[in-house]
Amino acid sequence: MPELPEVETVRRGLENFIVGKQILRVDVLNEKSFECVNCSQKNLIGARVNKIRRRGKALIIDLSGGFSLVCHLKMTGQIVVRGQENFAAGHPTDSFMADLPDRSTRVIFGLNHKTKLFFNDQRKFGWIKLMPSSEVVKIPFLAKMGPEPWETGVSKQFLKNIRRHQNSMIKPAILDQSVMAGIGNIYADESLWATKTHPETRVKNLSDKKLEEICRAAGKVMQKSIDSGGSTMQTYVKADGSKGNYLEKFANVFRRDGQPCNRCQTTIVKTKVAGRGTHLCPKCQKLAQI
DNA sequence: CTAGGATCCTGTCAGC
């Protein structure tokens, strides 16, 4: 999925393009993609969009009338707004530009001012839930989610949380959203490269200082990604019409296997750690054998 | 409680 920076990009886009608009109808094309929790679809109709929030990789759209839409894009979710102004962000695919709905479209929201919001999701892992706003914080994964990367005191929180996973390898540990919010596969690999940490290093073999360093690095790479143009909008159309890749703008290891390390020129390799594709520099990121 | 693997889905790509 879209990781924290991509979800933040979606949030900013929706803030610009749908706040203040009214939801007139909803069409659910895939039942599993949309669920009403302790309410019904009629609570949605006529509601205005008040505020767009983000918590970790979850998007929260607060509506008038006391209800909220909570959305998780998972691996392949994307949001596309079409109307007087167009916007697309999330998992980059051709659907950004295609005529919609297409075969990946799961939910369509009809807004006023001739605006439509499409929730597209190839693999159907993502979801949208409508629920009373007061119940949003009770969603289990939100309730136990770790600190935001730029929150005050985040590194101490991170440290405390990650020490629960002493026997785990560092990569899966930082992917755990209850340790810190927002890190996904890209930023895990980038943070570990930045701090010269081998992804298979056991947490117990890392010092507090090193762990805090990893925490800061994660915040930094995610901030940089947001700043670098918020990814997806610019990724898919270059001036010459070819597809671009926003990773080019900041990635040091992710999908750079076969290319030279930006620090030592050693060839970046791709392996598998805890079931996830993992990129690293075999020279910079040595596994401490203990 | 934690650690690790299977699982939910569709699409694409490498290799035969």
Add this chain to the structure above:
DNA sequence: TGCTGACAGGATCCTA
């Protein structure tokens, strides 16, 4: 060309 298996920017559920 057509088939097969591996894999993918995530998180949950199940088992040990």
